Amino acid sequence: xxxxxxxxxxxxxxxxxxxxxxxxxxxxxxxxxxxxxxxxxxxxxxxxxxxxxxxxxxxxxxxxxxxxxxxxxxxxxxxxxxxxxxxxxxxxxx
Amino acid sequence: xxxxxxxxxxxxxxxxxxxxxxxxxxxxxxxxxxxxxxxxxxxxxxxxxxxxxxxxxxxxxxxxxxxxxxxxxxxxxxxxxxxxxxxxxxxxxxxxxxxxxxxxxxxxxxxxxxxxxxxxxxxxxxxxxxxxxxxxxxxxxxxxxxxxxxxxxxxxxxxxxxxxxxxxxxxxxxxxxxxxxxxxxxxxxxxxxxxxxxxxxxxxxxxxxxxxxxxxxxxxxxxxxxxxxxxxxxxxxxxxxxxxxxxxxxxxx
Numbered sequence: 083x084x085x086x087x088x089x090x091x092x093x094x095x096x097x098x099x100x101x102x103x104x105x106x107x108x109x110x111x112x113x114x115x116x117x118x119x120x121x122x123x124x125x126x127x128x129x130x131x132x133x134x135x136x137x138x139x140x141x142x143x144x145x146x147x148x149x150x151x152x153x154x155x156x157x158x159x160x161x162x163x164x165x166x167x168x169x170x171x172x173x174x175x176x
Numbered sequence: 177x178x179x180x181x182x183x184x185x186x187x188x189x190x191x192x193x194x195x196x197x198x199x200x201x202x203x204x205x206x207x208x209x210x211x212x213x214x215x216x217x218x219x220x221x222x223x224x225x226x227x228x229x230x231x232x233x234x235x236x237x238x239x240x241x242x243x244x245x246x247x248x249x250x251x252x253x254x255x256x257x258x259x260x261x262x263x264x265x266x267x268x269x270x271x272x273x274x275x276x277x278x279x280x281x282x283x284x285x286x287x288x289x290x291x292x293x294x295x296x297x298x299x300x301x302x303x304x305x306x307x308x309x310x311x312x313x314x315x316x317x318x319x320x321x322x323x324x325x326x327x328x329x330x331x332x333x334x335x336x337x338x339x340x341x342x343x344x345x346x347x348x349x350x351x352x353x354x355x356x357x358x359x360x361x362x363x364x365x366x367x368x369x370x371x372x373x374x375x376x377x378x379x380x381x382x383x384x385x386x387x388x389x390x391x392x393x394x395x396x397x398x399x400x401x402x403x404x405x406x407x408x409x410x411x412x413x414x415x416x417x418x419x420x421x422x423x424x425x426x427x428x429x
Contacts, residue, residue: 083207128208131316132232135308139324144409147331151416155262158420 090124111149118142227382228313228391236318237397241376245362247320248401252359255408262415286337294336301329309402313391319398323405330410339421346414351407358404365396 083091097117104110118141125134177185205211218239222231226238236244286294305326312318334342345351369377376393383390 132230132318135316135321139321143328144324148412151413154420155416 087124087127090120090127093120094124107149107153111146111153114149115142115146118145223385226378226391226394227385228394229386230313230315230318232316233312233318233394233398234391237312237394237401238376238378238392241366241393241397244397244401245366245376248359248362248404251405251408252355255355255412258412259415262418286335291336294332295338298329298332301325301332305329305402305406309398310388310395312398313394314386314388319401319403320405322398323402324409326402326406327409327413331413334413334417339425342417343414343421343425346410347418351410351414354403355407355411358400358402358407361400362397362404365393365400368393 094117097113097120101110101113101117104113119138121141122134122138125131125137210216218231218235222234223229226234228234305322307322308317308325309319309322312322330342330345333345366376368379369375372379378392378394380392380396382392389395
């Protein structure tokens with residue numbers, strides 16, 4: 083395997099491990115996006131520009147975006163729930 | 177099961193899996209050595225038979241068009257599912273929510289630099305997305321990738337803080353019509369092929385290799401996929417953001 087492929091492959095492994103080891107979901111999503119770009123670059127190096135383009139749009143843009151939107155939605159619902167559970171406390175929390 | 181028994185079980189299964197894995201990897205072809213005959217045939221014949229220069233697009237939208245129809249249906253169904261799941265009831269938007277508008281209303285407006293950069297990118301992004309969609313049969317790209325690029329353009333409007341404009345774009349009936357035309361167009365173009373004996377067969381004139389309007393149905397299928405993907409992505413984003421937008425718009429008013 084040529085040097086550049088080995089280098090990118092190692093980067094893919096490193097970023098993938100970093101995503102798996104990250105605990106905070108928001109940070110994890112940022113890492114996932116970065117991993118998506120690196121993986122897209124790897125496909126490009128392997129002369130598959132079509133797949134690389136799909137990987138970058140889906141893996142680096144859409145997937146993290148959907149995670150972000152879902153996390154935002156969950157956080158908002160948790161906030162609403164906690165404010166209805168303790169109505170007296172709600173104003174103070176906000 | 178005790179911890180010790182579990183560890184033993186894992187140890188035995190793990191060792192077995194590792195052995196099988198090593199045996200399987202040893203049998204793999206060398207890295208980068210392609211052994212199937214199918215790809216070589218396609219590489220040789222596609223340009224002459226279909227007058228397109230991107231073999232991947234020809235595989236996706238012609239040779240294996242039926243698979244892409246399945247993929248597009250999956251996307252459509254997941255979009256519909258997400259929207260149904262996230263649908264905000266009217267009472268939820270207008271009723272008791274006013275009191276906990278706080279967390280969403282507190283989000284500060286984006287900085288001037290963010291707004292200039294985001295709004296400045298919208299135009300180029302739309303053009304780039306249209307380019308990727310319409311040149312799918314000539315260069316890497318196509319309906320799926322270009323559709324996603326197109327859908328991110330309105331999202332930049334949201335990032336720039338122009339919530340009303342984003343709502344006007346994403347909540348427009350045009351988005352739904354585009355989604356329907358995209359899916360229906362793909363199905364309909366498939367029926368064109370029935371005239372020549374099979375569903376999704378390339379039934380239109382192929383044109384000159386390298387020209388924008390060439391490749392027969394491949395071009396049209398790319399465009400309809402682009403429309404469906406862009407509209408679907410935009411609908412999902414709006415379904416996620418609808419509530420936040422409503423609350424923030426009201427708190428500003």
